[in-house]
Amino acid sequence: MKIRIFIILLSLFISISLVSILSAEAIRGLVTQVSPVYSNYTQKTPYQECYSQQVFVPYEKSFSNSPAIAGGIVGGVIGNQFGKGDGNTILTVAGVLLGSSIGNNMGKSNNGYTKNVQRCETRYSVSVNSRIRGYNIVVRIPNGNVINTYRETSSPPHIHSHVNVFVDYRVGN
DSSP: OHHHHHHHHHHHHHHHHHHHHHTEEEEEEEEEEEEEEEEEEEEEEEEEEEEEEEEEEEOOOOOOOHHHHHHHHHHHHHHHTSOSTHHHHHHHHHHHHHHHHHHHHHHHHTSEEEEEEEEEEEEEEEEEEEEEEEEEEEEEOTTSOEEEEEEOOSSOOOTTOEEEEEEEOOTTO
């Protein structure tokens, strides 16, 4: 029973759809007005932005104690010039330690150089443009009625030219 009702309803629906489809008619009418319809679109244009950047370039790694040793010797000689007795020994040792530390720091500070390098990045400029998407066309049909229609076309019909418009008659109208 349920299947029979379903088949009847489906047949009725298909019949109404076919009547609606069959009732469309092409009517020739006179173009009285044409208006362009615009749409916006976004356009991204790539460009290069370059700048100069200072970069540190290290020398090849070569470990050396030479600056610390040289600083210790110079510091020891200078420290030995001051004081007498035990004071002379203390100042010599202090000079060696201080000179070694200074020499070590000087050796580390010269293990590279800086240079300017050009860097470039791709950026995008964005612009919003509009273009004609189609045309709204007003057509007067022979019985005097006016029909508004839309067409996506690159060239619009001329005013006072004749065009075909499709009128869809609905059941009950």
